[in-house]
Amino acid sequence: MSEEINKQYYSGPDGNSPFRGLGGLLRDNIKILTPYSSARDEYQGEASVFLDANENAFGSPLEQAYNRYPDPLQVEVKKRISEIKGVPPRNIFLGNGSDEAIDILFRCFCNPGVDNVILVPPTYGMYEVSANINDIKIKRVPLTTEYQLDLDGIAEAIDDHTKLIFICSPNNPTGNSMNRDDVETILANFNGIVVVDEAYINFSRQKSFIQELTEYANLVVLQTLSKAWGLAGLRVGMAFASEEIIEVMNKVKPPYNINEASQQLALKALQNIEQVNSWIKEILVQRDKLVLELKNYDSVLDIFPSDANFILVKTTDPKGIYNFLVQQGIIVRDRSKIDLCEGCLRITVGTPNENKILLQTLKDFK
Numbered sequence: 001m002s003e004e005i006n007k008q009y010y011s012g013p014d015g016n017s018p019f020r021g022l023g024g025l026l027r028d029n030i031k032i033l034t035p036y037s038s039a040r041d042e043y044q045g046e047a048s049v050f051l052d053a054n055e056n057a058f059g060s061p062l063e064q065a066y067n068r069y070p071d072p073l074q075v076e077v078k079k080r081i082s083e084i085k086g087v088p089p090r091n092i093f094l095g096n097g098s099d100e101a102i103d104i105l106f107r108c109f110c111n112p113g114v115d116n117v118i119l120v121p122p123t124y125g126m127y128e129v130s131a132n133i134n135d136i137k138i139k140r141v142p143l144t145t146e147y148q149l150d151l152d153g154i155a156e157a158i159d160d161h162t163k164l165i166f167i168c169s170p171n172n173p174t175g176n177s178m179n180r181d182d183v184e185t186i187l188a189n190f191n192g193i194v195v196v197d198e199a200y201i202n203f204s205r206q207k208s209f210i211q212e213l214t215e216y217a218n219l220v221v222l223q224t225l226s227k228a229w230g231l232a233g234l235r236v237g238m239a240f241a242s243e244e245i246i247e248v249m250n251k252v253k254p255p256y257n258i259n260e261a262s263q264q265l266a267l268k269a270l271q272n273i274e275q276v277n278s279w280i281k282e283i284l285v286q287r288d289k290l291v292l293e294l295k296n297y298d299s300v301l302d303i304f305p306s307d308a309n310f311i312l313v314k315t316t317d318p319k320g321i322y323n324f325l326v327q328q329g330i331i332v333r334d335r336s337k338i339d340l341c342e343g344c345l346r347i348t349v350g351t352p353n354e355n356k357i358l359l360q361t362l363k364d365f366k
């Protein structure tokens with residue numbers, strides 16, 4: 001196990017930070033919420049006859065049995081993640097994808113119709129959708145032309161009802177990492193929750209913000225098994241934060257948010273870290289190769305530096321190229337209608353063969 005695991009995780013405000021703890025940030029209804037108490041929550045210990053949850057005691061019409069409700073707090077999966085990440089299980093939340101963690105953060109902290117969130121576009125689209133579903137006002141502070149944080153703009157946008165700031169690093173769709181000092185400046189000066197979304201951290205040269213959890217009580221780090229880990233279909237996302245924040249998120253989540261099949265398969269996959277690390281290396285090699293090749297195309301104007309498993313490519317005719325590729329059965333993401341991404345397509349790095357097909361096909365685009 002990692003050494004970090006024994007560190008005392010920071011859970012209260014210090015003298016310098018304006019952060020005054022969760023008391024003033026949480027919604028009042030969440031503060032007093034009595035969470036659902038499941039059959040499995042109420043009983044702890046050894047037993048062999050379970051007649052408490054109205055399950056089918058005979059089994060499942062499958063080779064494997066799924067007739068019992070899954071562990072609401074995913075103890076075994078968290079134990080393994082704890083070993084890999086060096087974070088105690090009590091500082092880990094698991095969601096049905098990190099998208100669920102995003103939604104739960106809004107529901108814990110933001111009063112519908114009253115509070116607001118700061119978003120820094122161009123960035124991941126789910127923050128906006130989740131804010132809209134929860135009726136939370138969005139304050140947009142666009143990234144600079146270098147795709148970095150506009151610290152003055154963010155400071156100006158913060159008001160008494162700003163509860164959350166989402167920062168995606170490496171950022172989707174631009175691919176770059178945010179300057180670490182800028183993120184720390186926000187963490188140290190904001191009396192609210194700073195969510196650092198690290199969905200692509202495994203591909204990055206940057207260190208994870210997980211190690212800053214000991215410094216900042218208002219930090220939430222999101223990661224996922226959907227990208228580098230190759231498990232998008234299982235829907236398992238992670239949030240790392242103070243014990244206090246994790247406890248509230250667990251109260252608000254649906255009791256059985258990670259199904260039994262996903263828990264079992266995630267646990268199995270998490271034993272296979274060598275395979276994932278070798279894929280990451282290969283993806284980075286393929287990414288750099290793809291960038292070098294694409295630079296030779298007349299239709300390619302610019303390729304932005306990427307810390308992720310995709311590249312943002314500025315083209316002469318995004319719509320034309322997109323449609324041309326679709327006709328050949330190749331799907332990329334058209335981001336050209338997004339501010340600061342004019343002309344841009346987002347291309348995920350594929351297998352060597354897939355990348356070859358893309359490059360070959362693109363030669364025929366006129």
Ligand SMILES: *Cc1c(COP(=O)(O)O)cnc(C)c1O
Nearest residue numbers: 097098099124172199224226237
């Ligand atoms: C893909 C992605 C996610 C979604 O992760 P899930 O765990 O699959 O829900 C979260 N954040 C960013 C920035 C992403 O690109």
